[in-house]
Amino acid sequence: MSIEALNITKRFGQFVALDDVSLHVRSGELLALLGPSGSGKTTLLRVIAGLELPDEGDVRFDGESVRDRHVRKRGVGFVFQHYALFRHMTVLENVAFGLRVKPRHERPRRAEIHDRVGELLRLVHLDGLAGRYPHELSGGQRQRVALARALAVRPRVLLLDEPFGALDAKVRAELRDWLRRLHEEIQLTSVFVTHDQDEALEVADRVVVMNRGKIEQIGTPEEVFHSPASAFVMDFLGQSNRFHGRVPGNSARQESISYVRPHEFELLKPSQSTRSIDATGSGDQLESMGVTGEIRKIYSASALVRIELSAADGRLVHVQISQEEFQRLAPSVGQTWTARPRRIRVFAADYQI
C-alpha cells in the first residue's frame, strides 16, 4: 500500500516539528527517515501512524485520506523505540494481543490465534520462547517480539521508530540484515526512523534526509550519498572535509563551502606538486593543488587506512586510502604529504552547523 503525506505541518507550542512536509512512500518499499534528533522524523512517523494529529495537511493510504481515522482503525503496525512490550504478559500474550482485542465477530478462534502466533514467532526466530516474559529476553529478542506483535494484526504498513537504536553494535548489524531479508520476504510497505546513516543507507530502498522539520533530499542510498542535494546532506552522510572559499567564477563573490570525502583524496609526495594552498583556499585552487601538511596520525587497523593531515592553518584533513595504496606509498607520521582531491562538491554557504 502506498502512503502519502501531503503538506504536513505539526507544531508543539512554539516549536515547529514539521514544516509543510510532503512525502510519497511507494507500495512495498522500505523507506528510511534519516536525520539528527529534533529533525521531525519521529513526528512524521507518528503522524502517519495516527498517534499525532497534524495541524495542517493530509495523510493518504492508497489515495484515501486517513487523516480523521483513529489510530486503532488505520491498520498500521508500529514498533516503538523501546519496544513497549507489555511487561505483565508473556511473549505469546504480547503477540496475540492485537488478535484478542478484536471485536467478537472478527476475532479468530483460540486455536487460530495460537497458530498465527507460532507462525510469527518462527518468522522472527523466537520459536520456543512463547512462555517467557519480556524481562527474561535480551534486547534483540524483545525487538523481534515487538515486530511479531506489530505484524500479528496483518497491518497494511509497518512503521518502526529507531528500531535498532537501543541495541549494541553487533546485535544491531545482525538485526539490520535480518530486517532487510524479512522485508524482502513479506513485501510490506515499511517506513523506519533512524539517526544512523549506515543503517539507512544499508537497509532502505530509498532514504529521506530530514533537517529542522523539512525534507532535505529524497533518493536511493546511492543518490543521497553520491549526489547530495545540499550542504546538510553532504555533511550528515558520511565523513567529509569542509573547505571555506568562494564559488569560482562567481562575480557576486558568494561564499561557498567545498566538501571532499576522505576517500576521494589521493595522497601524493609533496615534490609532485609545485605549490600548495592552505585549507581556506577556494575550491578551484583546492582541485589543482590539494592540501599539503604533516601527517599527525595513521589508523591502519581497519579495511581502509585513515590518515590525519595537519594543514598549514592547523586544521585537520581526513584522508582515507586503501591498504594496498598504504603499502605502496608507505607514509608515516611526521612526514609531509599532499592530499589532492579527485572530486569536490561545492555548495553555497547558506547552511550553518
Add this chain to the structure above:
Amino acid sequence: MAGIITHTTGVSGQHAQQRSRVDRDPVWVRWTLSFLAIGFAILFLVLPLVVVGVYALSEGLRVFLSALTDPDARSAIRLTLITAAIVVPANTLFGLVAAWAIARFRFRGRSLLITLIDLPFAISPVIAGLMLVLVFGLRGWFGSTLSDWGVQVIFSTPGIVLATLFITFPFVARELIPLLESQGSDQEESALTLGASGWQMFFRITLPNIRWGLLYGMILCNARAMGEFGAVSIVSGHIRGLTNTLPLHVEVLYNDYQLAAAFACASLLALLALFTLFLKIAVEWKLSRDARLAARDAIIETGLLPVRGDRSPRSTSPSTPTT
C-alpha cells in the same frame, strides 16, 4: 562490546564496595543511632498499641465483648464501614481520573490541579469540617435549599461521607501520578496501534501496570477513611447510635470514663492499623519488585546489560588472575 561493558560494571561494582568501606561510620555511632531509632519506635509506636490491648482486656473478656456488641458500638462500626465503602471506591475513581489527566495531558491549570490535590493534606481536618458546615449547614450556602428538599447533610451520614471524601482525596492520586509518569504512554499507544479500544487499553494494559500502586493508595485511603476524627467530628454532631463513627464512639466512651469499653473499640482501630501495615508491606514489596524489573528492562533496552545467552566470551576476561 558486551565484554567491555561488563568490565565497566565490574569496575563500578568494586568502586561501590570501596566507597561503602570508606563511608562506614564507627561502631559506636551505628549502635547509638540504631538504639535511638528502635527505642523511639518502641516508646511512641509499639507501647501505645500494647497499652490499648492491655486496657481493652483489663476488665475481662466479657466486658471487652460487650463493649463491641453494644448497640451504639455496632452502629458506629456500621457507619464507619458504610463510609469507607462509599469513600474508597469514589476516591479510587477520582484519583485515577485526576492522576490520568495530570500524567497524560499537558493542559492549562495542570499545576494548579496538582496543588489542589494536596490541599487536604495541607489543611487541618477541623478546618475541613468547618468548611463543610459553612457550605452545607442550615445557615450555609446550600443548607437551606437542601433542607427544603428534605436532604440533611450536616449532622448526618452524607456530611460524614463528604468530610471523609475530602480528607482522603489525595491518597490514590498521589500514589498514581509518579507511577503513570514513570511508565510513559508507550505501552498504551502500542495497544492502540494494535486495535485496542480505550477501555481495552485501560483494563488490559494500564491497570495491570499500576495495580500495586493503586492498591497501595486504596489501602492508605481506607485506613484514613476509617480512622478520620477531626473533620468527621465537626460535621457529625456526635449523635449516639446515629452519627458516631468508630473513632468518635471511642472518644464518647472515653469522656464517659468507660475506659475498658473505649479501649476495646480503640483496639479494633489498632487492629485495622496493624492489618493495613501488613498489607502495605506486602504491596510495597510487590511495587519495589515491579520497579526493579522495570529498571532492569530499561537497562537491557539501552543495551548496557547482557542477558543470559547474550554474553560474549570476552565478558569473562576481566576476572582477576589466580595466584
